[in-house]
Every structure is written in structure tokens, then in C-alpha cells.
Amino acid sequence: MMYIIRRFMLLITTILLVSMITFGVFQILPGDPVRTMLGTEADPTQIENLRSELGLDRPLYEQYSDWMKGLLTGELGNSIRFSMPVKDLLFDRLPVTMSLAGLTLIIVLTVSLPLGMFAARRQNKLIDVSLSTVTQIGMAVPSFWLGMMLILYVGMQFSFFKISGYIPWSQSVSGALSTLILPALTIAIPQIAVNFRYVRTAILEQIQLDYVRTIRSKGMSERNVMYKHVLKNSMIPILTVFGLIMAEVVAGTIIVEQVFSLPGIGQLLITAISNRDFPLVQGIVMYITVAVVVINFIVDILYSVLDPRIRLR
Amino acid sequence: MKNSQRYTKHINLIIGLLVIVGFFLVMLISFFYTPHDVNAMNIPDKLLGPSRSYFFGTDEFGRDIFSRIMQGTQTAFAVGILTVLIGTSFGILIGGIAGYVGGWIDEIFMRLMDALMAFPGIILALMLVAIFGPGIVNTAIALGIIAIPAIARISRSGFVQHRDAEYVLAAKLIGVKPYKIMFRHILPNISSQIIVAATVTFATAMLAEAALSYLGLGVQPPNPSWGRMLKDSQAYLVNAPWYTFAPGGAITILVLGLYMLSNALRDYMDPRSKS
């Protein structure tokens, strides 16, 4: 219990620090949101009107304390670029990014788990060596390029895939899949390599342990050895990677949503940064980082539940 | 079994080293010689396919892609090495102080690192590049800052492990100054983990530079940068496919080499894999 409380305190301080960094960074960021929005054709009257309307002419500490108050009550303010509440914009896009991240995780797990087990069983055979090399190539390819290649060589070839936009699950499941599979693959491919490596190592470590030798010698079928014992016990180390992968997946959505024109949070963030839409960027960044921090918190807690030794550290 | 395992490690090490040394040599050569002037435009020769005079073809300005890939190694190494230097020096300093001194300094430093780590790298990179502006040095500064927390964590745990070691206590007793103990005595003992992290940092810096280029903010032209070339080539995916495969291949091969090297190093140093 002490461990959980301590971890929780850490979580709160991290979130506080994140909020400070987020607000601070945007105060030194050059570029003016109002001018960016109105472009070259704005006349000074319009610029001044909009600026005072948005409250950007108020002193900094007022803007900051308002933002903090808003954060605590869940009100993230209004977007400058889209003149609507940041909250609404976020919740409109959340399903897209969540679906993308979820599908990516499913792909990563369904591919890397069996692949890692397969490779571990054939440790150092040619197939094992080539598998780890091939998966590493996936890590080494720039993600936007991978996305473009998937669009060109898969998306354009099969009419099933849609290469831009998003169809909600509620409208059509296959439609949603058709928009999400390629971007999910783009994020998943590098992560498969990471996870594959961890699964393989974790299983190798288990296989070498005495108890495996014992149950094997007792005549338990190889299948039962693998699934009932080895895989189960390997899940603890694999779980730690899960938090790491989750953070990478969330980061991956940012570029990939851009490539596939998916109206998710990442795409919104890029637009918001280039438009200097501070309330929106701050809202999204807070949202993403808090999500990442909370996931890591949960993973840590789970880890400590599964492996009590960790609590003693 | 043991022989073949060593064999795997060797494969990673050999390929990794070959790739990195190979690109390094290309970089050295590119200082003195490239087949064509990298920035000389020759519009009538634009978008030619690979040929004997243009090994990798030409780009939309009629510049030789092969020469630009060659010179791009300079940008790649400049960004990579600078990023690693910034990331490791500050990472070791912060992690070292936190780990060696401990107490509330440790707490403050590491919470700050946690907070930095909570940001997805590309978001921090975007914000930092927006502050510093694009360009080789600025990109490297931004990517270096992002690399700091990971290296700080690794060095912190190294310093924590070693701070109560006998050789450290002995040095303390004879009055060696703390910074000397940290950097002369402890650092060499944990350098191997840091080298692995530095190799990975180099690799991720390459990918991050490409991602920034995709968003229009990486290294500035006319400095040949693979990331920027890769972005520019998007318009010619169908009409001039060789254009995209040259920088795409260069990035992938170098990053793959770095990853293989780091994996090999990790395997060599991981005590468990020795058993």
C-alpha cells in the first residue's frame, strides 16, 4: 500500500510539472496566433478586435491562473483557431485516436507474441536470427515514409482500404477498419520489433529456469509447458514493455494521422502548434501526457501486484 | 548452443560496425570528393533515372542524388553526434548528481526528468524547434534535450549502484573530490550502458529528424539532409521512384546498423546472456 501511495504522489508531481512546462514553453514560443490565423489579408482593426476578444491582451499571470483554474475543473478554454471549446474538439477526436491506438496494440500483440515465442523456441537457429533482423528493419524505417509506401503499394491496390479520413465504428465496422488498418500497421511495425525482442528474451529466460525442466521431465506436453507456465510467467517482464509501447503508440499517432489524414488528436495537435493555438496545444499536450503518465502508473501498480518483490525497492 | 549464440551477437556487431564505418568513410570522402557538385542545379537534367553518370538519378532540380546522399552523411553525423553529445553530457551530469548525491536533489532532478519523459518525443521536438528555429544545430539541440531524461535515468541507476561500492568509499576516505570520484572513478564503470543508450539515441535522432523534415521543420536546404530529401521525394513516388529509395534506404540502413550495434553491445554486456 505504501508503494502505491508513493507512486501516486509521484504521479501527481509529474502531472504538475508537466503542466508547468507546457504553460511555460508556450510563453516563449515565437509567433502570434491571431496573425497566423488571419493570414496576410488581415487589417490591423481585425487583428486588434480578435486579440481582445480572445483575452490575449491580458497580463500573463491572469491568463495562467485562469488556465490552472480551468484545468482543475476540466475546462480547457476555447481554441483560438476553431473558436470552440478545446474540450469539445478533444472529445470529437478522441474516438479516432483511441481506435487507432487500440488497433495498433492488438496488431503488435497478435504478431509479436507468437513470433517471439516461435523465435525463442528456435533460439539462434537461422530463422530466429533472420526474424530479429527483419523486425529490426521495421524499426529503422521513418514512419511517414512507411505510411506513404503502405498507401502506395497496399492502399491504392486494394479497394477495401481507404487512404484518407475516418469512418466511425457506429456507421460501419468494416468502414472503420478500412480507414484504420493501414495507419495502425504503420505504427505497429516498429513496435513489433521492440516487443518481439522482449517477448523472445523473457521466454528464453523462463525456459532456462529449473521448474521448466522439472515439468518437462514430468511429461507435460510441450504445448502446456509453453502456454500454461512459460508464457504466463513471462507476462510480468512483458507487461513493463507494455507501458513503454503505449507511449510510443501515442506518439506514433501524431505523424501517422497526418499521413493518413485521420482526424485524430495528433493531427489536431500539429495544426494547433503551427497555428500557435495555445489553449488547444496546452489542452492536447496535457491530455496526452497525463494519459501516458497514468498508463505507466497503472502498469507499475499491476507490476507490483504481480511481482511483490518490486514493492520492497 | 553457446557457439551459435555468440554467432548471433557477432552478426549484429559485424553488420552494425560495417554499416557505421562504411557511412563514416563515405562522409570523410564527401569532404573532398563527390561525383557532382551537390548544389549545382541543372534543370534540363531533372528527374533522370539512375545511370552511369548519376548513380541514383537526379532530383527535381537536376542535382545528383548520389552526391547529395554522400554529403547527407555529413548532416546525418552532425545531427546524430551533436544530439548524442548534448543528450549524454547533460544526461550524465543530471543523472550522476542525482544518483551520487541522492536526497532531495535526486528527487527534484528525477521528477523533472519524469515530466520531460511524459511528453512524446515528437511533441517536445516540435515545440523546441519552434523556439529555436530549424537548422542542423537547432535540430540537434532539440533532439539532444529530448534524449536527456533517458540517459539521466540510466546513469542515475548506475551511480546509485556504485556510490556505496568499496572503491568509492576508499576514494572518499583519502579525500578525493566528489566530482573526481563521479567522473574519474564511477563513470568508467557504467560507461558501457551509456554507450548503448548513446547508440540508440543516434538512431532515434535520425528518425526524428526525418519526422521533423516531413513536417517542414528539419535541417534547412540547401544542406543535403536525408530527411528533407525523403520528404521532397514524396511528390515523385510514382514518376521517379528511385528518388525516394535513395534517402529512404540511407536512413533505414544507417538506423538499422545503429540498432544492430546497440543490440550487440547490450548482449555482450548483459551478464545474463553470458551464463
Place this chain on the structure above:
Amino acid sequence: MKQRKNWILLMLTLIVVLIISACSSDGGKDTSQGTTDGSTTDVPQAIVVRVNDDPDFLDPHKATASISYQMILNIFEGLMAPETDGSLKEGLAESYEISEDGLTYTFKIRSGVKFHNGEDVTVEDIQYSFDRLMGKNGGEKMSNNFDNVASTEAPDASTFVITLKEPNSNFLYSLTARQSAIVPKSNDGKHNENPIGTGPFAYVKYSPGTNLALTKNENYWKEGLPYLDKVTFAFQSDDQAAIMSLMANEVDLTSVPWQRVSEVEGSHTLSHQNNNSSLIVTFNETKAPFDNVKVRQAMNYAISKSDIIDSVFAGYAVPLGSNMSPAMGDYQKMGLEKMYAQDVEKAKALLAQAGYPDGFKTKITVSSHNDMYSNIAQIVVANLKEIGVDVEIEVVEWGIWLDRVYFGRDYQMTTIDLTGRASAYEILNDYISTNDGENFFLFKNDEYDQIMTDVLKETDQAKQIAYYQRAQEILAEQSAAVYIADYQIVWGSDKQVTGLKSYPFWFHDMSEVKFSN
């Protein structure tokens, strides 16, 4: 062995699931397209038009970005309406008269026109719209276009009179929907959330970052128009992804990157539109060395327009000699684009005369929001290197460019595309004359300013043209900027789409568009 079987089984299941879902999907476009219009064929009359970015505002009086008008001019109309050749015709005004002294404009308002909410358009609404723009009904002033207006009044239910303080031969251009859309008084305070106009299409929904959906205005005053039931403007910033969406039949109309025209030739209808913008490389003309006209001329001789046109625009551009594009017809002074054919020797000689025999070092600041600019900068660097001028490229984000270059004027060289305007006066006055706040390259020429003042008082069109042509000559002689080109937008559209019109400014006019077999 069993392990391998399991693994293969898993992969097979995945593949089967994929194939099944592939077969069950319709593969084509959105199925929820609107009902078919009885008067046309059984082709669904719903179009998806790709645009690069979101509108800044839907409120036509608040919007300033040209991208917004590209879409919302389908919703709104003004007293006057633009024509594709750059002239004007009557819009909500059925007819108009201008008094002898050029001060009083009397408009007869078209009867029976309804707003999208079903209300009739009244002179009160027109009065309200102008008052709102001029800041006369409590709000802030929303436009500077009407500073010259002395009074507005509505003597009867179908007449609207505007009186000016000084004659302005360009005034009618301020009366299109772009400058002064007519909006219903009853919608006060909600013009941005729920825009209502009189145009061929009515607002349905705006999803930020995704699309803007419009629907047919069943009561449109032009008989039989529009044909389309539904118009969706889909926002997609990546040009390369957009053309693939066109090929995959996910959008029906988009601009095609010049380099990729050949990929959709044959499969799609292509139309070329002179953008009527002027792409320029320009300088801060108050600072050395660019305060010297000889240096500016040397730049002009050194920079190769054809290099830029060939490589950046793949040939889809017309060279310019001044701000005025051939898209403006008679207003353009022809031949100026040949005044500075690339001539390295002449450029060097001019530099030497200006006191820079060995060239100099300078910096070109460009925005990152469009690759076009950094590509042009690279050619400028290569061209100027030949005359000994060493140029460093500085790429900055659009927001920073606006701050530093456009508003701050703290730069040496830059390149930018000056957006097209509907009127020759605006093209020549905006950004250039010292009367204009947007003169960011700080060009100063007394004769030019005089011309721009005089032309407003001139009512004879032939004489106006003479003034405008002289103004263009001055820009070329004084080398106000290196005028590069007016690039063409190549529109790629579904083969079934007909009725697209192009204007000398950005406007996706959907009123006459339809899908045919």
C-alpha cells in the same frame, strides 16, 4: 511442431477476417449520399471537394483567410457578384445607378430572395450588414473597406443608397460577398456558429479539421440552380495524400501537385486555372544593399524565372513582369516579363556599379508551410551564387514568417505568393503603394503613389487601364520585386463532374456543378 501450426493458424485467421471484411465492404464512396434530383440523372449529386485547411471563420464579415472564402462564398452573396473574367455583375441588387459625381450609388434590390432560414431579404438586413461591417450598430468595426462611406439609407423597401465621401471607381468591388456579404439581422450574434446567407448552398455542419458540409438551397433565386444536393469540403493538408485520395475516388475535386499531373491524366478531368496571384522574390527596400535600385535590378537579371517555373511548378506557370497576371486580361501590361531575361554579365555589371563588385552576403527568410518557398529559395541561392551573392536560407514557420517578415519587416530577402484580387486596383495597391499598410517590402515611389490616387478619381475605363499599365511599368523599372510567375492550379476532378468555374481569385463555385453520366 505444434507451435508453428498455431502460429500459422492465427495468421490465416487474420487474413481470412481481412478478406471477409474486404468483400462485405462497398469499397466505394460514402453511401449516405443525398437523394437524387429528379431533374437530372440518377447519379448521386453529392460532391467532396478537398481543401488544404479549415476556414478561419464562417462569419463572412469576420473571415479574412482566402481559404475561407473559397468555401463560404457558396453560402453568401453580396449586392454585386463576381464574374469569372474578373468583372462584376448584379447579385442581390437587381440593378444599380451611379450618380454623375461618382458619389451616390443607388441599388434596386431583387425581390423574392430568401435567406436559408426562409426569411425574405429586406433592406433592413442590408442596412444591418453594412452597419455591422462599419461598426455602427454597437459592435467593433469589422472592415476598413467602408471608411469612405458617408451614409447608407433605404428610402423604400426595395432601394438601398450608399453615399461616398470621395469618388472611388473601385467601390463596386467592395460590394461582393467577399467584402460585404448580406446576412440576416435575425441571426445577429450567431453568424459564426450558424451562418445563414442567400447563396446556392446552406450551411449544415462544420467539423473542425474534418469537413464543412453544405446542402442545397431549395429556394435559390436563380431558377434551376444549384444541381448538387450536397457539398462537402474535406480538409486535407498533405498535397501528396490528397492526390492519392482523388485516385482512390475518396474526393471528387482537388488541386493536383504539378509534378504528379501525369498520374491522373486520362483517368480524371484536368482543368488549369491561372491563380492570378504573383509569386515574388522580394527585399526589404529600406535597408542596404536593397535600397539601391541597381542591386534590385541585378537580382532580377540573375534570377531565372524559367528555372523556377520548370522545376518548382513543372512548367505550369506563366512568367510575370509585375504584380499583374495575364488572368487580368486587358489590365495587364504585356511584355514586362521579358524586361529582365536572365543575364549574368549584366547583373554583375549592375552590382559593380552599385558598389558591390564582389557581391555580398544576405539571407532569404521563407515560410515552411508550403515547400514551394524553400524550393524557390534554393534556386535563388544557386542563381545568385553565379553573380557572387552569397545567400543563406532561413526556413521559419508560417506564424513566425508573418510576425517577423510580413508584420515586423525585419528581413533581407523573402519569397511569397501574393494572393490574387478581383480588381486591378487592389492587385496594384495592396502590398505595394505606400498608402497601404501591407507594403511589407517597403517600396516607395512617388509617381506610383500618385497614380494609385489618381486612378480612383478616373471613371473612364480606358484611361484607368492606361494608369494601371504605367503603374506596372514603374514596378518593373524600379525592380520593386523579382516578379517570378503566376502559377496555375491544376484541378483534377472526377470525370463525371461538370460545370466547374474558375475565378481570378480562390472560389470553388459549386452553383453550376453537377455529376453527369
